[in-house]
Amino acid sequence: MNIGMIGMGRMGANMARRLRRGGMEVVAYNRSAEVTQQLAKETGLTAVESFEAMIKQLAAPRIVWLMLPSGDATQNAIDQLAPMLSADDILVDGGNAYYKDSMRRGAELSKSGIHYIDAGVSGGVWGLENGYAIMTGGEAGPMKRIEPFIKVLAPGADAGWHHCGPVGSGHFVKMVHNGIEYGMMQAFAEGLALIKGREDFNMDLAAITEMWRHGSVVRSWLLDLTAEFLKEDQSLDNIKPFVSDSGEGRWTALEAVEQGVPAPVMSLALMMRFASQGANDYPAKMLAMMRKGFGGHAVKGD
Known part of the structure; x- marks a missing residue:
């Protein structure tokens, strides 16, 4: 069982790294081939230089996960991939797409028997180490098939991810x-x-925010990050x-x-x-x- 990952930006690349650390087989594509080649050397994933090559590498029924900017980049990738995919393949959109676009895409792909899952992903640059919060929308059957990958990406096998509802609901919640x-x-x-x-x-803003991190009702990861950068610079004159x-x-x-x-x-x-x-x-x-x-x-x- 393997997964295709398209879009090796900061988040996509780290998600591929986390999947490889979890023992998952990853076939990766990026517009810049140098990025995937470097990831292949680093993690042992399979780098490809075209969508066609990716489809050939994936075991049927296939799972392809997009990590692309919302809008034209995502739509263009879907338009290219759709004719290559077969009935019962799964296409996951992990970018920050507008949920109404996801509903439309899901309806269009379903006509060819392709399952579409919208996945809202949060975690940023810290996701590699801490895991990603993942909010998904889609049918129950395809969701069960991608669960092994979700459980590796998430902070825990039973924490930090949720199947929110039908197609569109994952991106809506995100x-x-x-x-x-x-x-x-x-x-x-x-x-x-x-x-x-x-x-x-x-x-001392650094001392105050550090104090708030412990026992305060406003403690949060955002506060943790704020306390950290204030230790280095409170004036922010160069920002x-x-x-x-x-x-x-x-x-x-x-x-x-x-x-x-x-x-x-x-x-x-x-x-x-x-x-x-x-x-x-x-x-x-x-x-x-x-x-x-x-x-x-x-x-x-x-």
């Missing part, structure tokens, strides 16, 4: 997970900025105030609107990321000019 993540990060950032702002108290946003935060906010469910924390956290990217610059200039117009207040030039 979408909401990331929305919650946005809110938690924003709250920590704002709170620690307030503590730093009280300069007359001369407080630009720019925070990227993934599609998942936007999709979560849109879902809240569609359902009519208030989600102000997650939505506002997303807006703050937009602000950090310069999207608030022009509105702020407008505000300054309006204030000058009605009150004669001075504005700052470049």
